[in-house]
Amino acid sequence: MEIPKTYDPSQVEDKWYKRWIDSGFFRSTPDDREPYTIVIPPPNVTGVLHMGHMLNNTIQDVLIRRARMRGYNACWVPGTDHASIATEAKVVAMLREKGINKKDLSRDEFLKYAWEWKEKYGGIILEQLKKLGASCDWERTRFTMEDDLSDAVISVFIDLYNKGNIYRGVRMVNWDPQGKTALSDEEVIYKEVQSKLYHVRYPIVDTKLAEQIKSSTSTWTFTENGWEVVIGGENFKGSEFITIATVRPETILGDTGVCVHPEDERYKHLKGCFAVIPMVNRPVPIVFDDYIEMEFGTGALKVTPAHDINDYNLGLKFGLEVIDTINDDGTMSPAAKFYIGEDRFIVRKKIAKDLEAAGQMVKVEDYKNKVGYSERTDAVIEPKLSMQWFLKMDQVAKPALDNVLNGNIKLIPDKFINIYRHWMENVHDWCISRQLWWGQRIPAWYGPNNECVVCKTADEAISLFAAKGISVNKNDIRQDEDVLDTWFSSWLWPISVFDGFKDPNNKDIKYYYPTNDLVTAPEILFFWVARMVIAGYEYMHEKPFTNVYLTGIVRDKLGRKMSKSLGNSPDPLDLIAKYGADGVRVGMLLSSPAGNDLLFDESLCEQGRNFANKIWNAFRLVKGWSVDASLTTPEVNSISIRWFEQRFNEQLSVINDHYAKYRMSDALMASYKLVWDDFCSWYLEMVKPAYNENGPAAIDAATYNATLRFFEQLLKVLHPWMPFISEELWHHLNERQQNDCIIVAEWPKEEASDKKVLTGFEFAAEVVAQVRNIRSSKGISPRESLSLFIKSSQKVDDHFNAVIAKLANLNKLATTEVKVENSFSFLVGQAECYVPVSGNVDVAAEKERIQKELEYNLGFRNSVQAKLANERFVANAKPEVVDNERKKLADAEAKILALEEQLQSLK
RNA sequence: GGGAGCAUAGCUCAGCUGGUUCAGAGCAUCUGCCUUACAAGCAGAGGGUCACAGGUUCGAAUCCUGUUGCUCCCACCA
Numbered sequence: 011m012e013i014p015k016t017y018d019p020s021q022v023e024d025k026w027y028k029r030w031i032d033s034g035f036f037r038s039t040p041d042d043r044e045p046y047t048i049v050i051p052p053p054n055v056t057g058v059l060h061m062g063h064m065l066n067n068t069i070q071d072v073l074i075r076r077a078r079m080r081g082y083n084a085c086w087v088p089g090t091d092h093a094s095i096a097t098e099a100k101v102v103a104m105l106r107e108k109g110i111n112k113k114d115l116s117r118d119e120f121l122k123y124a125w126e127w128k129e130k131y132g133g134i135i136l137e138q139l140k141k142l143g144a145s146c147d148w149e150r151t152r153f154t155m156e157d158d159l160s161d162a163v164i165s166v167f168i169d170l171y172n173k174g175n176i177y178r179g180v181r182m183v184n185w186d187p188q189g190k191t192a193l194s195d196e197e198v199i200y201k202e203v204q205s206k207l208y209h210v211r212y213p214i215v216d217t218k219l220a221e222q223i224k225s226s227t228s229t230w231t232f233t234e235n236g237w238e239v240v241i242g243g244e245n246f247k248g249s250e251f252i253t254i255a256t257v258r259p260e261t262i263l264g265d266t267g268v269c270v271h272p273e274d275e276r277y278k279h280l281k282g283c284f285a286v287i288p289m290v291n292r293p294v295p296i297v298f299d300d301y302i303e304m305e306f307g308t309g310a311l312k313v314t315p316a317h318d319i320n321d322y323n324l325g326l327k328f329g330l331e332v333i334d335t336i337n338d339d340g341t342m343s344p345a346a347k348f349y350i351g352e353d354r355f356i357v358r359k360k361i362a363k364d365l366e367a368a369g370q371m372v373k374v375e376d377y378k379n380k381v382g383y384s385e386r387t388d389a390v391i392e393p394k395l396s397m398q399w400f401l402k403m404d405q406v407a408k409p410a411l412d413n414v415l416n417g418n419i420k421l422i423p424d425k426f427i428n429i430y431r432h433w434m435e436n437v438h439d440w441c442i443s444r445q446l447w448w449g450q451r452i453p454a455w456y457g458p459n460n461e462c463v464v465c466k467t468a469d470e471a472i473s474l475f476a477a478k479g480i481s482v483n484k485n486d487i488r489q490d491e492d493v494l495d496t497w498f499s500s501w502l503w504p505i506s507v508f509d510g511f512k513d514p515n516n517k518d519i520k521y522y523y524p525t526n527d528l529v530t531a532p533e534i535l536f537f538w539v540a541r542m543v544i545a546g547y548e549y550m551h552e553k554p555f556t557n558v559y560l561t562g563i564v565r566d567k568l569g570r571k572m573s574k575s576l577g578n579s580p581d582p583l584d585l586i587a588k589y590g591a592d593g594v595r596v597g598m599l600l601s602s603p604a605g606n607d608l609l610f611d612e613s614l615c616e617q618g619r620n621f622a623n624k625i626w627n628a629f630r631l632v633k634g635w636s637v638d639a640s641l642t643t644p645e646v647n648s649i650s651i652r653w654f655e656q657r658f659n660e661q662l663s664v665i666n667d668h669y670a671k672y673r674m675s676d677a678l679m680a681s682y683k684l685v686w687d688d689f690c691s692w693y694l695e696m697v698k699p700a701y702n703e704n705g706p707a708a709i710d711a712a713t714y715n716a717t718l719r720f721f722e723q724l725l726k727v728l729h730p731w732m733p734f735i736s737e738e739l740w741h742h743l744n745e746r747q748q749n750d751c752i753i754v755a756e757w758p759k760e761e762a763s764d765k766k767v768l769t770g771f772e773f774a775a776e777v778v779a780q781v782r783n784i785r786s787s788k789g790i791s792p793r794e795s796l797s798l799f800i801k802s803s804q805k806v807d808d809h810f811n812a813v814i815a816k817l818a819n820l821n822k823l824a825t826t827e828v829k830v831e832n833s834f835s836f837l838v839g840q841a842e843c844y845v846p847v848s849g850n851v852d853v854a855a856e857k858e859r860i861q862k863e864l865e866y867n868l869g870f871r872n873s874v875q876a877k878l879a880n881e882r883f884v885a886n887a888k889p890e891v892v893d894n895e896r897k898k899l900a901d902a903e904a905k906i907l908a909l910e911e912q913l914q915s916l917k
Numbered sequence: 918g919g920g921a922g923c924a925u926a927g928c929u930c931a932g933c934u935g936g937u938u939c940a941g942a943g944c945a946u947c948u949g950c951c952u953u954a955c956a957a958g959c960a961g962a963g964g965g966u967c968a969c970a971g972g973u974u975c976g977a978a979u980c981c982u983g984u985u986g987c988u989c990c991c992a993c994c995a
Contacts, residue, residue, distance in 0.1 A: 015955070182993095207995085256995060269995095303994060311995050320993045379995085393993090428921055429990055436991075532989085567928085600943075601929045607988090609929065617944070620957040627955035634954070676931070679943065694954080701953070779961085786949065786961040793952070870938070882975040883936095891936050891976095898938075 013633065017626035019590025022738045027140060030737075035078075035753050036145045038085035040521035046082035047525035048074055049504050049555075050146065051538070052091035052154060056100055056131050059138035061564040061572055062531060064582045065608060068595045069561060069674060070529045071144050075730040076669065077526075078145070079757040085522055087507045088136060088146035092128075092155035094449035094496045095189055095197075095386040101127050101448065117447050124448050141583060143591050143733045145753070152507045154499040155450070162511035163450045163499045164466055166549070167442075171464040175402045176442075178454075178462065182319045183398055183441055184382060187340030187354075188389035191445040192398055194495060195438060198382040198391050207377035208259045208362060209308060211251035211370050212268065212285040213237040219246060220284040220293035228291050232369035252277070252285050252296065253372050255307025257379055258317075259365065260357040263290055263346040264335035267313035269324055272298040274309050288370050289361075290347050297328045319393050336392060338445075354392070399443040399452060399492070403544075407437050410543040413553055419543060420557045422672045423605040426532060433536050440541075442495045449493030458486050501541035504528075504554035511549070528555040531563065532605065559672055562607035569609060585615055592732035593619030599678050599731065621682060622735050625728070628690050629739050632717055635699065638708035646812035647713040650696035653771045653810075654720055657688050659763035665727060666760060681727050689724055692775070693717075696813055718743055723758045767809075773838060774810030780836040781818035784845055788834065797822035799830045802841040803904070829915050837863070840904045842912070857916050864909040871902040 030036060038045075048070050053063060070086060078084035101124045102112050112120060136151065152159060170176045183192040213230070215223065222228075222241050229240045236249035252268055268285045270277040277296070284293040294313075301324065302311055315325030316334040325332060335346035342349045342357055349357040365371040382391035411434040413419050414427060421427050443452060454464050455471035463474040468484055475482050505511060510519040524546070530539060539558055546554035565571055572579035585594045596618030602608040661684045668677035697717065699707040721743055729736040729752050740752035777798070785792060798820050800806060806825075815823045829835075830844035832851055837843070877883050878895055 013954090016957070254995080258995085301994090307995065313995095318993080318995080320995075323993075425922060432920065432991065535990095603930070606930080611928090611944095613944075614929095616957075620955095623957050624955065627958085629954080631954035673931090675929095676942095679931090682943080690955090691959085698954090706953075782960060783962085789949080791952095792950080792960075866938095874938095877936095877976080880975050884975085886975055887936070894937055902938090 013630045015627070015630075017590075017623045017735060019592060019622070019734060020587070023141070023143070023591055023734045026734055026737045027143065030145065030751070030753055031148070033749060033751065035751065036086070036147050037149060038083055038147050040517050041083055043081065043083040045085060045522050045526075046074070046077035047085045047087070047522045048527050048529065049087045049507055049525055050089060051528075051530045051534070052089045052152075052500060052503065053135045054093035054096055055090035055128055055133065055135075055153065056093070056097050057135050059135050059142075059582050061579055061582060061610060062561075063135070063139070064142065064594065065561050065564055065598050065602060066529055066531065067139055067142060067144050068598050069559065070527075071142070071733075072595075072599070072674065072730040073527055073529070074145055075733060075753065076757065078753065079726065079729065079755060081756065084145075085150070086144070086146045087150045087152065088139070088144070088148060089150075089152035089503075089507060090133060090136065090154070091496060091500055092153065092449065094444055094446050094493060095186075095191065095193075097124065097128070098446045098448040099189060099387060120447050138583060141586050141591060143595070145733070150507065154496070154503070154506075158509060158512050159499060159502070159506045160450050162502055162506040163494060164453050165511060166502060166545075167450075167494065167498070168453055168464055168466065170401060175406065176399060176464075177402065178397065178399050180395055180397050181400065181441070182322045182393050183396055184384075185338070185392040185394035185396065186384040186387055186389050187336075187338065187392050188387040189384060189446070190338050192394075192396060192441055192443065193384060193386075193391065194441050194497075197385045199385050200380040200382050202378055203381050205257045205377050205379050205381070206362075207255050207257055207307065207375050208365075209253050209255050209372040209374070210259065210262065210288065210312075210365055211253040211372050212287060212312075213239075213248060214250040214252055214280060214296075215246075215248065215284050215286055215293060217282060217284065220286075223286060223291060223293050230286075230291065230368075234369075252280065252310050253308045254310045254312040256312055257377060258358065259361045260342070260349075260354050261314040261317045261335065262288060262312065262361065262365075263342070263348060264314045264316050264333045265292075265294060265312045266315060266325065266331040266333060267294045267328060268296045269299050269302055269311045269313050269328075270296065270309060271300055271302040271304045273300070274302070274304050276309060288365055288368065295328070295330070297324070297330075299324060299327070316395055317393055322393075322395070332395065334395060336394065340389075340392060355390075398441050399454075399494075401440040401442050401498075403437040403439050406544050406548055407434050407540075409547040410434065410540060413543070413547070419553050419555065422557060422559045423603075425605065426535060426558075426560055429532075430535060430540065434540065440495075442498045443490075443492040444495055445491070446493050449496065450499060452490040452492050452494060454490040455487045456490070457482055497537055497541060500538055501545045502549075504542055504546065505550060523550060524553050525555045527557045527559055529559045529561065532560045533563070535560065557672070560605050562602060562605060564608045564610050567609050567611040569607075572610075580610075580612065585612070589615040589619040590622060590734070592622050592735050596621055596678065596682075596731055599674055601675055603675050604672055621686065622732060624686055624690060625732075625735060625739065628685075628694060629721070629742065631694060631698070632714075632721060633742065634706070635709045635714060636706075637711050637714045639711050641708060641710035643710045643712040644812070646816050647697045647710065649809055650693060650813060651713065651716045653696075653767055653813075654688065654693045654716075656763040656767045657693075657771070658684070658720065658723060658758075659761045660768060661688070662727065662758055663760050663763075678731055681731060685724050685728065689720065693720070695817060725752055726755055726758055729753065729755075766807075770807040770809050771813075773807055773841075774814050776838045777814050777843060778817045780838060780843065781814075781820070781845060784834045784836070788847075790847075792819060795819050795821040796845055796847075797824075799824055799826040799833075799844040799846070800841050801826045801829065801844070804840060806841050829911065831915075835860075835912055837905055837908060840901060840908070842908045853916050857913060860909055860913050860916070864906065864913065867902050867905050867909065871899065871906060874899045874902060 074084050074086045104127060105112060105123060184198045186193050226242050231238045236247060239246050254268060265287045280296045283296050285296055286293050313321045313324050313330060315322045315330050315332045317336060333345050335343055336354060337343045340354050341351050344350050349360060384391055411431060414430055421430060453466050454462055456462055457475050457480050461480055463471050465471050465474055471487055472482055504525055508519040508522055509516055542554045546552060563571060566578040570576060570578060594615050597615035600614050600617060661680060665677050665680045668680060697713050699709045701707060725736040725740050737752050811823050830846050833844040833846040834851060835842060835844050874895055878899060884892055
């Protein structure tokens with residue numbers, strides 16, 4: 011059989027993925043085994059796979075596959091999220107391209123387009139996940155807007171409303187003028203931008219004049235030192251101004267007050283006075299509040315209650331008028347009286363110019379500030395008063411906080427606990443309404459006079475109204491136009507995917523809930539994780555998951571976030587095509603400790619691919635062996651087999667321990683080294699038959715069988731990381747029954763390892779390395795056979811002598827009582843080793859080398875001696891530590907003695 | 918403005934409650950090898966005052982304080 015020299019994943023991956031599916035290996039139904047469950051963080055239904063998904067889902071698949079092998083009933087539930095804002099934006103854009111304006115469509119027409127779009131593009135991402143090898147139970151695929159899940163959302167809303175946790179109210183919300191919807195605080199991204207700070211002076215008038223200005227039209231003119239106003243033919247003059255500083259002059263038209271600090275000497279005398287707002291000529295009160303920073307700007311703040319949350323609060327406090335001057339789409343409203351219908355940013359420039367022309371602009375300075383942007387549309391957020399639905403958080407958040415703090419739910423890494431606590435302790439009410447169509451429509455109904463009832467259907471609404479004494483028919487009532495925040499459906503995900511709302515006592519929810527692990531990005535710790543915990547306790551009285559593994563953000567190697575605009579995000583499918591899914595999986599996980607950002611570089615995938623190839627070639631070697639049943643097992647092989655068994659046991663427990671602590675990269679690296687170093691570089695070289703003129707010699711049956719057994723065990727350890735190549739080789743290694751696949755093979759049992767064998771090997775390995783070092787530094791060919799003599803006062807473990815002889819290519823390995831002349835020497839532990847050479851040894855170079863080693867050991871001995879001479883050390887340190895120091899001293903002294911002897915003999 | 922975290926080799930990271938020759942791993946680098954499993958490889962080697970300054974201790978990469986630099990989270994500074 012001719013086996014290609016390199017592993018070709020393209021020949022393998024689709025074949026096995028199909029076989030796994032066809033065999034139902036991903037399928038999970040409740041049985042008597044213990045469940046192990048993960049619900050996928052549902053990606054946006056119209057999204058495509060990016061590197062973040064790759065990392066995330068690779069980790070989930072590793073966890074799921076290992077659990078499956080360990081005998082758990084492993085269930086990974088996949089699905090997608092309807093992502094209302096993002097999807098609606100995409101649909102609107104698609105329609106616009108077709109020349110259709112959303113405004114011209116009815117709600118139903120629009121939704122029809124949206125569903126078509128979803129059917130067409132939805133779930134591409136799930137197909138992509140299959141390429142990665144994701145072993146989800148695809149028969150369980152859910153979608154947050156499918157009927158059952160939507161029903162769950164609606165009934166939860168009604169339930170929370172009836173419990174008094176949901177209320178409706180006018181609040182200052184983050185308004186996205188492009189998406190024309192309110193956003194939650196979490197959906198606003200603040201960016202630092204270069205702005206301008208405009209200093210504008212408002213004339214000061216007293217109460218009497220203010221009254222006159224209010225009651226009739228006034229015409230103002232400004233000079234350098236004062237102002238003049240004509241009211242009804244009467245002329246007034248003044249020289250006093252108050253200068254405010256603002257970055258948003260377009261909101262001046264909505265000003266209803268000016269606020270200064272009560273302790274501010276500059277303004278104390280203005281109590282009871284009014285400032286007159288430019289252009290609209292509205293006198294507004296000057297109020298005093300210690301919210302004001304005296305040092306900032308001029309120390310005077312214009313108050314625009316309709317367009318700034320702080321101003322809104324001040325407005326409430328001082329009873330200021332609210333004038334909403336900006337429309338939903340970010341243009342000026344009629345209430346502004348000027349620039350009506352023009353965009354807020356254009357108006358900003360215009361009004362600045364106009365104020366300048368009028369003589370009210372004092373100065374303009376450059377200024378850096380933070381501006382909120384919509385996460386979804388990137389539009390600048392407009393704080394806006396509007397009627398929204400809210401969920402009260404303080405009560406429901408309590409168990410969600412407690413159960414993380416008491417360790418009932420674990421965050422990995424645990425540094426996120428503090429962040430979580432901080433958020434939960436300062437949680438704000440959650441604005442859950444969105445002014446969109448794509449999503450679950452709010453089940454609230456309004457009567458003729460805006461009376462409101464909350465229930466599922468119009469018929470129920472009619473009877474609820476009737477109960478309130480309001481008699482209506484279907485045509486008199488209308489349903490709320492808004493839909494619910496997407497997170498208001500995804501927070502139910504771990505429950506709703508098992509139909510926990512529809513059928514609370516069904517087998518699935520009872521069996522799979524609570525789930526085990528959740529793997530997600532820290533960015534959505536509050537958006538999603540915290541809220542799932544809340545929903546879990548509210549509706550199941552139980553946590554939704556036990557462990558939350560928080561991945562890092564995938565960045566490029568320069569540390570920049572991957573983004574479309576930077577073009578630094580590779581297409582995961584291209585990577586898979588290039589390096590194989592196994593290679594990419596390994597690449598993703600090689601260096602991504604929980605919570606740490608992953609600086610991704612293609613070379614990581616290359617390393618993964620190389621590893622796959624290494625395994626492939628180990629297989630080629632083993633498969634190429636011909637077995638001769640008549641051969642007895644050579645000594646070198648027996649001890650090698652004995653050693654590898656121990657090494658495997660030892661490393662398996664290391665790997666298991668890493669997994670238990672969710673140290674994925676460490677678990678992978680330990681697996682990697684076990685295969686590459688221990689198995690390939692050492693074990694296979696140890697048992698590999700020598701070759702004669704006819705090619706490689708035959709191998710004995712015991713060695714062959716042991717090697718196959720080891721290989722199988724290693725493939726199992728590799729399977730979670732590299733499902734495809736491990737499955738492929740599993741079947742090449744042995745004839746298998748149809749269903750004997752590694753995906754469902756049993757994870758290796760952890761057994762004790764014999765430390766004596768392991769340390770015996772370590773000694774041998776060190777000797778081999780030293781001989782190789784001599785070859786390398788002295789230019790002796792590996793093919794030239796050497797001899798080696800070991801001199802030691804203590805007994806050295808000689809079990810591995812045959813191994814040493816083979817790997818170091820020795821024709822003789824013996825002990826000696828005396829130093830061997832004309833040889834290179836080295837020390838391993840206390841054993842002096844001599845490699846005699848035919849030519850003359852470079853005495854000077856040897857002396858120098860030995861001298862250096864001697865000096866190091868002398869220094870070391872001195873430091874140990876000093877330690878032991880210190881009475882306080884001997885008195886205070888733990889006895890075993892002191893003993894250890896004594897042993898170190900003895901070792902060092904023996905070494906020094908040996909080195910001195912060697913040096914002596916070279917003279 | 919408040920809070921949290923980080924700083925160890927060129928890069929990415931380990932280093933558990935202070936104590937094995939503790940200063941590590943992988944990658945990268947350098948040297949020598951196309952040795953019939955693998956050049957996507959083999960063998961060997963060189964890289965670090967553990968950010969800085971103090972302190973606690975018999976003993977500090979590890980604990981404490983301060984400084985510097987970076988990152989993240991929260992928050993309503995015009």
